[in-house]
Amino acid sequence: MATLHIDGKTYEADPSKNLLEAALSAGLDLPYFCWHPALGSVGACRQCAVRQYRDENDKNGQIVMACMVPVTDGARISIADPEATEFRSSVVEWLMTNHPHDCPVCDEGGECHLQDMTVMTGHCSRSFRFKKRTFENQYLGPFLNHEMNRCIQCYRCVRFYNDYAGGHDLGAFASHNHVYFGRHEEGVLESEFSGNLAEVCPTGVFTDKTLKGHYSRKWDMQSAPSICNHCSVGCNTIASSRYGAVRRILNRYHHDINGYFLCDRGRYGYEHGNHPDRPSRPRLRSTKQSGLEPETTEVLAAIGSFLNEARGIAAIGSPRASLESNYALQALAGREAFSIGIAEASSAVLDALVAALREAPGGPASVRDIEHSDAVFVLGEDPSNTAPRIALALRQSVRQVSIKHAAAHRIPRWHDRAVRDLAQGRKGPLHSAWPAQTRLDEISKSAFCESPNAIAKLGFAVAQCIGEDSSSSSSADSPLQKQAKAIAADLLEAEQPLVVTGTALESEAIIDAARAVVSALAKAGKSTVRLAGIAAEANSIGAHLLQGQALESIVAKVMNGECDTLIVAENDLYRRLPHATVDALLDKLSKLIVIDCIPSSLTRHADAFLPAATIAESDGSLINCEGRGQRFFQALSPKENLHATWDWVGRIQVECQRSDTNPWPDLDTILAKMAADCPELAGIREAAPGAGFRIHNQKIPRSPRRFSGRTSILAHESVHEPKPPEDKDAAMSFSMEGSALQPPAALVSHYWSPGWNSAQALNKFQEEVGGPNRGGPPGLRLFPGGQNGRPHGSPSTESAATPDQLLAIPLYQVFGSDELSNHSAAVRERSEPLAFSLSAKTADRLGLADGDSLSLRIGEQKLTATVRLDPVMSENLIGIPVGLSDTPVTYLPLPAQANVCE
Amino acid sequence: MDRPLTEWILSESLPIGLKRYEALGGYEAARKALAEMEPKAVTQTVIDSGLRGRGGAGFSTGMKWSFVPLGPEVPRPKYLICNADEMEPGTFKDRYLLEGNPHQLIEGMILGAYAIESEVAYIFLRAEYHRSHQVLTEALAEARAAGYLGKNIFGSQHSLEIHLHSSAGRYICGEETALLNALEGRRAVPRAKPPFPPVVGLFGKPTIVNNVETLYNIAPILQHGPEWFQKRSLTEDAGTKLYGVSGRVRKPGLWELPMGTPLREIIEEHAGGMCEGYQFRGVIPGGASTDFLVSEHLDLPLDFESVAKAGSRLGTGTMIVLDDRTCPVGMVHNLQKFFAHESCGWCTPCRDGIPWIEKILEAIDQGKGRLDDIDLLHRHVKHLGPGRTFCAFAPGAMEPLQSALKYFEDDFRRHIEEGRCPYHE
Amino acid sequence: MLSDQEKQEIEAELAHYERPQALCIEALKIVQKHRGWVSDEAIRDVGEAVGLSPHEVDSVATFYNLIYRREVGRHVIHYCDSVSCWVMGCDKIRNQLCQELKIQPGQTTEDQRFTLLPIPCLGACDTAPAVMIDEDLHGNLNSENLKDILARYD
């Protein structure tokens, strides 16, 4: 720690930081634009000027940019210095010469960093009396709105989009005061991280287009801490609502997971809750004909009698549903008759993954660990599409080598321009093994594009090379052997090697191979080695820990007559099993009860349907791919007939007289019950404070202090002030009343601080800027690592497909493969149509060209789609996008043999 | 040899070829140095000579070279770059040298590259200098054919390739770190310093950027020694200097004179004095980004120290004369228009401040000025000073403005008070 | 698509730089030399040649004033409007050019013969006022010789 003197006061500061970071961490107000805690300094905006003195005798000092000067012990600076103050106010005045002052119609208004900084510098009256220059705006796709006149040329957008996130289609054009930020020609922004621009841009140039569709000011929205449920990474979000609907998702800083950034699936997927066809009323098949809408009580009563009359009940939960909802179903049907809703094969692979994560030295890698790794082996995963936030972290991992190189030149890591000028695009080793082209290929040192079996083989070979002396390379080595040696060498040379694997290819062998690599590295003395695993869905790991039955065994129970009544929650069985199997199952059932928040193929067949609340409308817990239990809370109290699945199940328990009263009337109760029943999940209670938590006897308000007021906000309907809804589940109120103090990180629902109205008030919610959340990052890691339980597998000897056969492998799309976000209009617009990927050679052999139509038979299914050539795929493989809505099949047991139909 | 830079140049339109250059003793210095001197000794000779960079800032050339790490452990290739971007308004000296005697540049670069152990060099040439491009291309081919470039120059272990890179415009490319970005094919935005180019430069490698005129001095210094070089000057600052004059003088032109030649001598003798009917009012001594000097400075010896003491900078040593019938406000407006347009757009004060200044000056020039405009101009001058902007461009732009406000304040006031330009009939 | 000639010229430059991306400006200039200006298509062509996206190439292309992103006439007149030429009356020269060619700076004559553009100091201050037409420098201009000079370009 260094001592820093600021305006006569003494502060402790971290010498690896710059003066701006130190001042902000000390809680001082120093304005800035171009600096960003995750993007570093470039010294462009000149807003953070302070006066620096050489020593205590230096009376003159000189004006410096705080973001460009390292903290040194004994440094003396003045923020209050009159000339520095005047200069900072001039900077804003210059920026304003071309700014349109359109705050009243600007979506950023009221949460605008430019507004904040303007006020902070004291600039308030204009001397500029000339014409402003104006720009034309561009159409950038469904996610972002573009309003270039508001630009203050801080260059943050291109630095995030290109330098940080690896985009190629946003640029700074022209020069002098005509610099323009946009695309070379208008069109959809390609990067799956584009939405972050809405938060990265300090003013209203890039704003959330979905919010614009149902706009509300920050102070009119009610917000709650939520978790993204569109993949297994578990990014923390803030969900905001008004008038009974979610309006937007913002990033909620989690030091170890998402940091400052979300992917677009996570940011825009929320509109599945606003889908026009969302089933939002309880329904009964028996009253459907009459056209009458049954009362909730009526539906519940009917369900009660279904269950009471049943010969046997089974329940199917879902890896996209909360732990509590899955647990409730398990409690209802009993362990033997409960499944988390995935097929046996998937279940086995998930089991392998969980075993690997339990075993990982030091516990599974967090996203932050991934960022800090300096050699990476991605084995059988496509993070860009299955866990985009991890892909973004991998993009940072390849920069570690240049950050270290810069450190050797005494260039600190925050000095972004200099680090990059020195690095010249130098990248650390990232080796990836995935059958098709991926967006990470451009930063990969090697890409191994072969069948799942071959990928597993490569993994085992790498593990073996690590054990042996890998430096010797013999000419007799097969290409796979050579590649394995190169990968092993890179991993052994690294300080922080990382292996990433997952369930995407449904291969236990791949996961076992990843485990083998990790344990070989650990044995070779690399105690720092990390393993990251990617699971299929938001709560795959959590649901798995409940130890349900495989889906097939539930089907068998129904088919053999053991069960005749099935309750399925948040799970479209048509995405999990062959159509024919589901059809037969439904035929055999006497009653089907469905609970879900989106319309699905299954809901049509329900005898009784209950509308589930979405994640933003409910409370509960999820366990992410790192084994971290995390809590989400309601951002709104939904319409009275929408409830969390676990809440519906509790009510059903009463109806079917299994319980006198609701066995879990609130979240804390069900958490306690679950902890008692599943000791392994007991820790989940610590993921966030319970409903009884208070600060000075007060709840935490969901509405900001500047809430417009309940009377005026509904004045178009009534001037009577409605009573805010009670919340028995959370330590939060549905109002602006409550503690004004900063709550624990798990309960933070908005970033707001005096003088800081924009999302950048976040600085005040961290222990130091860019550092851990105050009071520690929320959630609780359940896998401490080092638990050995499962024997190591070995490569499968299963032979590859014969030359005239094709092996169909599953491919994922960031926009399209996730069921929930597919129901969000903006995300839907970005998803691509069904197409088969194959190599040019294979296409040639089949007499096909890019864009031709091809029909395939896979198992029972016949599929037709256009052909897309993949430049790296190996022969005999064919990639089939999975999960896409509106395709003839939503379920395929991939990988599988595919035959070309004439 | 009194005029080491230009003595051999007979005419601008007839460049000296390799044969003639060698007949005059060219390449002797390089041949000898590579055979007999350690790289460090070459640098030391240049330090001893007292040569200061002729690109405008006047930093010791030998010192700059000495910052380059030497030895086998150092990242390679290292680079030497000749800054031939010459876009400073009023400046036309480098072009004269390039088109008159290209081999002296090549020899200087061989020596410089040897001193810093660099094997790759670039000449970064301003796009509009088509004739220079042609002359240099021919000279480089001659030198290559003669084995003076390429592998094992003069039988030494040292190799050197010189690539000629022609720019695509923009004044900021002359700023040495922006130039590096331009050479890397990027937007020519300056880089942050530190790290400095001698350590982290082109493609992240150690790099030296030197002005054309600077490099023309190297061979003569090595040939004749540091003492000889110091004796070429009238003052403390060593060597000769190319001085140029443009504006309403009888014989605008360019002369190589001892460093420290007084301003009066240059204007009255070499440039032949003011044109018929025009009086001297002031001069910008070293290209657009230097402060005005006025009559009281006519006896000033033009070297780095003396001009700095008088509140201006020697800069490029090519001066623009302001006469009594030209409006100083108009002249400053013209300069600021140039700067506003050539700003790279990276940092706020320069990108948005100079266009504002330009608009104010335009208003004043058109008789639409207000009295508080003068305060605004002063405020800008203060806030666009050194250290406040990202690079030296904007502070340079403020130099003529601040001195104009000082020396020609009455002119500004008259424009505002009379609501018109008093110089317009 | 790049012509063979363009390809060859770009490849010849490749050896002179550490990274192919560094060739961006060089490649733009080569393409402009052959096509007169840099169209959107040319931007894409250059991008392919040097391994950059069109956005990245255009970001560079639009920075430099001598990369023409709009079509120019057969001859480009660059009139110097910097300080020495201004003192020596370049405004008159510009006005005369505008009158004779019936265009404003930035425009191209209807017959595609000339495009008129301002340029910073041409380094011809001792012969101010000066213009550069294509690659030829013309100094000591006045209302008489300007006409003759223009007549040399058809």
Ligand SMILES: Cc1cc2nc3c(=O)[nH]c(=O)nc-3n(C[C@H](O)[C@H](O)[C@H](O)COP(=O)(O)O)c2cc1C
């Ligand atoms: C805006 C700006 C433009 C410059 N233009 C040139 C130029 O055209 N030619 C030049 O030699 N130096 C120019 N310089 C100076 C260079 O940055 C650098 O100092 C010089 O090339 C170093 O060479 P020297 O040490 O030999 O003087 C410019 C500097 C600035 C700030």
Ligand code: SF4
């Ligand atoms: S002062 Fe700033 S905007 Fe101006 S040229 Fe330098 S870096 Fe660019």
Ligand code: FES
């Ligand atoms: S934040 Fe320091 S210059 Fe922009």
